[in-house]
Amino acid sequence: MVLGATHRSDIEEVVNEVVQQYGSSRDELIPILNEINRKVGFLPNGVLEMVSKQLKLPQSKVLSVATFYQMLSTKPRGRHVIQFCESAPCHVAGGRQVWERLQEELNIKAGETTEDGKWSLITVSCLGVCGVGPVVVIDEDLYGNVTPDQLPEILSHYS
Numbered sequence: 170m171v172l173g174a175t176h177r178s179d180i181e182e183v184v185n186e187v188v189q190q191y192g193s194s195r196d197e198l199i200p201i202l203n204e205i206n207r208k209v210g211f212l213p214n215g216v217l218e219m220v221s222k223q224l225k226l227p228q229s230k231v232l233s234v235a236t237f238y239q240m241l242s243t244k245p246r247g248r249h250v251i252q253f254c255e256s257a258p259c260h261v262a263g264g265r266q267v268w269e270r271l272q273e274e275l276n277i278k279a280g281e282t283t284e285d286g287k288w289s290l291i292t293v294s295c296l297g298v299c300g301v302g303p304v305v306v307i308d309e310d311l312y313g314n315v316t317p318d319q320l321p322e323i324l325s326h327y328s
């Protein structure tokens with residue numbers, strides 16, 4: 170999370186900056202939401218409305234995109250977001266065991282955030298690096314060929 174911004178003026182600034190960067194074409198809706206999500210940590214109240222005005226799109230359309238993609242969140246997330254690839258090649262390479270252990274270690278399920286606000290866990294589709302599956306991405310760090318036993322050590326790198 171870059172900003173932790175919750176004030177409307179901070180958020181407005183981020184939205185303006187990102188829309189300026191990508192342009193206000195409707196085709197840019199997903200990259201724009203993705204970038205705002207990355208900068209703020211989630212898509213807080215008001216963002217969907219601001220984006221819908223700037224892109225001249227119905228708010229319902231913006232909301233449906235914001236709630237469809239796993240990478241986007243309309244609720245606050247933990248300090249660290251763990252993406253677990255749940256597509257078949259990673260699954261076959263041992264992903265199921267890694268997934269079970271991950272949930273056990275964090276004591277949460279997909280889409281949840283730990284009570285201390287440290288971790289959020291989401292599942293994603295193929296990340297395009299199937300050759301090194303099972304794959305786990307924590308924030309911007311990608312871990313390949315992950316085994317269940319490596320998880321405690323990997324998680325310990327994050328505070």
Ligand code: FES
Nearest residue numbers: 254259295296299
């Ligand atoms: S299936 Fe996991 S990275 Fe492709």
